[in-house]
Amino acid sequence: MSRLLLNEQPLMVLPKLACKLGLNEAILLQQLHYWLQDSKNIRDGHKWVYNTYDAWILQFPFWSGSTLRRVMKRLEKEGYIITAKYNQMKIDNTKWYRIDYKRLERLDRPPVQNEQTECSEWADEQFELNKPLPEITSDIASSSSAREESGGVPSTVNEIPHSSEADVVDVIANKFIELRQSGLHLAPMDYSSIQEILANGITLENALKWLEECFVNYQPRHRRDKIRSVSYCVPYMLDRHVEITQASKAKTEREPAKYNEEDFDLDD
Structure with missing residues (x-):
């Protein structure tokens, strides 16, 4: 499993992932990863989740429909999200989604000469991630x-x-x-x-x-x-x-x- 993703429910992303893909893309990818953990939809050896765009937008009320489509299409185009249709009825156009974790691992793999620096930065980011978002005290x-x-x-x-x-x-x-x-x-x-x-x-x-x-x-x-x-x-x-x-x-x-x-x- 890629260390760029979390297995926790809160809507949080690692700074490194946001820097590499963009904040919106990182948020969507992290949430998809969270839903995939509990998915019982197994097809072709992979876990999938399925949704319509109208259902997706309910999960991200802070985005417009056009923003969601743009973010999703970019992740599909760059190969981080794989889509398919496993619907029983041919007229059902609901898409199924999964993450290409191997593609994500290649994004996360640092050059050998920079491995020590990358690991140090990663430790710092993990420490910062454990801090909650600013709250109203x-x-x-x-x-x-x-x-x-x-x-x-x-x-x-x-x-x-x-x-x-x-x-x-x-x-x-x-x-x-x-x-x-x-x-x-x-x-x-x-x-x-x-x-x-x-x-x-x-x-x-x-x-x-x-x-x-x-x-x-x-x-x-x-x-x-x-x-x-x-x-x-x-x-x-x-x-x-x-x-x-x-x-x-x-x-x-x-x-x-x-x-x-x-x-x-x-x-x-």
């Missing part, structure tokens, strides 16, 4: 409540007592979960989206404010249509950030230059 929640009661949030990361980037990520994650009104945790891709928000220079104050604006301005198409992932809000927040940045720049350019008296020679 009571300290973060209480500090957030105190800021709301005082009528505002800190405008910079440094204003949070004993703050770190992880604390800021947790505050934003907490706000999104509150606005989403469902679930207690975020998916790995949600934390990646939060990191993208911060990497673009958006302050914590604006991140919280624009998250709320995004939910307020969202117009659902039906009763069950709602914002499910942070990635949906990222474009809106980046647009607001660019809008404010450009407005500030334009204002600066319009302001007349200020001169001091010593800049002029008043003596004839």
